[in-house]
Amino acid sequence: MYAYDEIDRTLVNERVSEFRDQVKRRLSGELTEDEFKILRLQNGVYLQLHAYMFRVAIPYGTLATNQMRALAHVARKYDRGYGHFTTRQNIQFNWIKLAELPDALEDLAKVGIHAMQTSGNNMRNVTSDQWAGVAPGEIEDPRIWSELIRQHTTLHPEFSFLPRKFKIAITASDHDRAAIKIHDIGLRLIKNEKGETGFEVLVGGGLGRTPFIAKTIKHFVHGRDILSYIEAILRVYNQYGRRDNIYKARIKILVHELGIEKFSREVEDEWQHIRNSSLQIDDEVIEDIRSRFTYPAYEKLPHMPDELRQAAADPDFEAWRKNSVAPHKVQGYSIVTISLKPTGGPPGDATAEQMDALADLADKYSFGEIRVGHEQNLALPHVAKRDLPALWKALDKLGLATPNVNLITDIIACPGLDYCSLANARSIPIAQELTRRFANHELANLIGRLHINISGCINACGHHHVGHIGILGVEKNGEEVYQITIGGRADENAALGTLIGPGVKFDEVADVVEDIVEAYLALRERPEELFMDTVKRLGVEPFKERVYATR
């Protein structure tokens, strides 16, 4: 956990007081809605279909239990008793009143949480691997660098009015859980031959109307230069990114139009001017940030405790353990993913009661730490294996032990037409129906790893392009129509899915997914061949045939 110091606390409080003044000026009419819009967006406030939506930052997905309780408090006091965890490790509240927002922000500031730059055309919340610091084989904890970048990008005097939003993600593992290739800047932490820390820098990834997988702009940028290198990218983007068309304003379009070679030359030129400046980071600065991250005092525990051996006789426990529990870098401990995808529920939602109860469980079983992943699930990062059976029972009582992590019902979905003013189609009801269709755990388990991602419009908040099965809702002649893609993925082998054919109606989506799954089960060479691999081996044709043969 990173602990704010007085300096961080002061800044957040100053921001809250500024926003209080802005809200006051809006309510008195001193600011027009047009002027206020940009200011509220800089503080995570959107105007949605029914009310203001408030998005709170959870930097690199790490939460302390007192912070989780503060989120529960906001859900209870200012909203309707629940919150929605997002694909960028943030949380959204959907029913906030404008006049109460400064108070909500002030309550959150007390525990070191803010909503700065969770929307608007600025540098958004820095995201990272939700298993950072605990994943076996990780090079080093990427959150140290995430925090450095969080600070550097917060209220940046040059880059707070960019052509469009700008997202940075960091991973330090071979297996990319942070989806860095679909970010404006993706950073892969690596070591050079001298053993020094640095980054492979990728640029220009993003989904939306024109999806691109990020390209490598530089194979190694030394850690001490990472801020100046990011600054160089942003300076080129701020000056040359398109501002004439919102759909062409992301950095991916600039990179695409210039070509990665020309773009990287521009960045290199700029970087040479600023790399030997006060942006250079010395080891002491990194050590200072590292010193404010606390790590648990792990016990020396057996690899296979008796409690776990005994619980293995319970098939329900085993079903949960097999997909929710992952290896930890310390023997005797596990990382536990908590599914926020119950059968029939909206993906990513948690009630205030669940948040509070989870905070209690994290205090008891996970050294007071909780993580949020981009798949819209939570995780307890340091659970002693002997505690797994007790934890499972407690989670089950809370409705948080759905054994579907990484299975077909572990669906990513945007809020869609039920909440969002940009949406063309509903997302959540599609997800809910799919969780009911595949509620049978044996069937889901037989299918194996399969990610379905759903977006309710072309802006792609539900990451449909990179779902193994992607579902995009559009509007056609006043009707919701859904386009289905297969073969996308968001990990280190990131790829965009391929459209299988004409769009289908709302009522047909679940049937089509069932057809695709049945085709896969019939086509796979052996049970271990995952859906992704079958699609890769055979292409979309056999799936297309199956889906459209009878339609």
Add this chain to the structure above:
Amino acid sequence: MPLVNGGNIVDDSFVKLAVDTPVPAGGDILVPAERFLGEADGLLKRAGKVGVIWPNNRDIAELVPYLGKIAAIALVFPTFRDGRAYSQARLLRERYNYRGELRATGQVLRDQFVFMLRAGFDAFEVKKQADAEAFMQTAKRYSVFYQPTGDGRITALHRRMQLRHSEGVGT
């Protein structure tokens, strides 16, 4: 539109010239970029200060040969969501060492003052009178800054280093 300079509302000594208005014999003038580049020699010879209005989509490096001779540069915020002039301002101050007046024009509200000050602006054509009057208190709104810029304000990272070292002295 009130002008804030040095933190106070002041009279603007500059007259803005259009592309085709005749150049007055004396007095301070602000000239559009294109016209300035075309008539620089003549303009710089006359009595009175000369400043340039520079659009936010033109390379600021073109101004470099004149930086020692001009008294003011007015950068433009056509809307306040268009932040290109922040980069131009920092380049002028931090790369090209421009020391004359650097003026923010266009959609300038109190909510940008801190960013603008940090980027190197020292004069502001403020859209609303109330914002101009609130300049001093708004400029002091923040005491913590995470990024180093040419304004020399100490960053959070460096303040922490100082704290560490001063704590270290006693131990």
